[in-house]
Amino acid sequence: MPMPRSVTRVRRNGVEFTSNVDRVKYTIQELARAALKxxxxLIRRRILDKARKMPGMRKGKRIPNAFQYWVRKRESDLQIGVKHDTWYGVDQELGTNGQPARHIIRDTVYENIDQIRIIQGKYLSSIESENRARGLIDEEEEIGNEDN
Incomplete structure (x- = not known):
């Protein structure tokens, strides 16, 4: 959805009121979404670094596509998870009767809380400047599994 162009102007008794509420609401939502992306x-990159060092990882075995993230526009949230039927699955993360839990996703998020706050702060502080905010917003939906 592109930036709303509508601006409400009301003139009465020589006073003009201009409302940019829709535009500001859109900018805030898109900045939050860009920050989540x-x-x-960051988290996916750190998870992959950890997963490659885990015991049982054979050389040449590809796991990058096992971990993905979904920045959901309608729900305004972020999900980081594991694709179905991949080497690192729910059994590895949460454990089973015969296998201890590894908590690689959870622990990676906890270990990077400070970096997450820095990223979020960078985006949300740009609300003050519309030009800066527009430069940070990427208007494409994304399911991420790239190695960037």
């Missing part, structure tokens, strides 16, 4: 890229 950057957080997801």
């Amino acid at each position: 950057d957080v997801a890229k």
Whole structure:
């Protein structure tokens, strides 16, 4: 959805009231979404670094596509998870009767809370400047599994 162009202007008794509420609401939503996307890229990169060092990882075995993130526009949230039927699955993360839990996703998020706050702060502080905010917003939906 592109930036709303509508601006409400009301003139009465020589006073003009201009409302940019729709535009500001859109900008805030898109900045929050862009911040989530950057957080997801950071966390996914760190998860992959950890997963490659885990015991049982054979050389040449590809796991990058096992971990994905979803920045959901309607729900305004971020999900980081594991694709179905991949090497690192729910059994590895949460454990089973015969296998201990590894908590690689959860622990990676906890270990990077400060970096997450820095990323979120960078985006949300740009609300003050519309030009700066527009430069940070990428208006494409994304399911991330790239190696950037």
